């Protein structure tokens with residue numbers, strides 16, 4: 001993605017987002033670029049995807065719903081029941097149809113930055129995590145997930161998914177099936193890793 005396009009995206013997000021959300025987007029772009037460098041993803045794509053991931057976040061729900069229905073088809077009952085996740089879907093549709101973004105990797109990183117999904121690409125994981133660890137974030141556990149993100153993207157994914165799923169359940173909100181599938185996939189592989197480490201430690205001790 002060329003720099004000129006980033007300038008254009010910057011203008012677009014400035015126009016559409018609150019000041020807080022605008023700076024959040026700049027921070028996610030920087031953090032995504034840093035994580036991409038660390039884990040071997042495309043730094044430029046990570047920066048651009050971070051910049052535009054929340055482009056529809058401050059657009060009213062009725063308008064977002066219209067964009068999704070016009071461009072991506074009907075929403076499922078779970079999606080209809082949780083407007084907080086709409087901006088990821090409307091964001092992808094808007095970027096594709098209105099801003100002419102054609103890079104499928106970037107589009108998909110935007111599309112799944114809130115729910116996550118099974119079999120995520122490196123870039124999708126980078127954006128998912130950067131959204132939790134961007135510079136302005138200050139929720140209680142932010143240091144824990146930042147530390148995990150330095151060790152392994154999967155470890156941070158597991159923590160992020162636990163956080164989101166718990167938050168939704170505790171608030172009585174629905175949990176998107178993609179989040180459950182992502183959680184189970186990462187939990188299986190992370191638990192295997194822990195078991196292997198324990199086995200190695202045990203073998204080493206005897």
Ligand SMILES: [Fe+2]
Pocket residue numbers: 053054057087113114
């Ligand atoms: Fe978002």
Ligand SMILES: [Fe+2]
Pocket residue numbers: 024028053054131
């Ligand atoms: Fe975000």
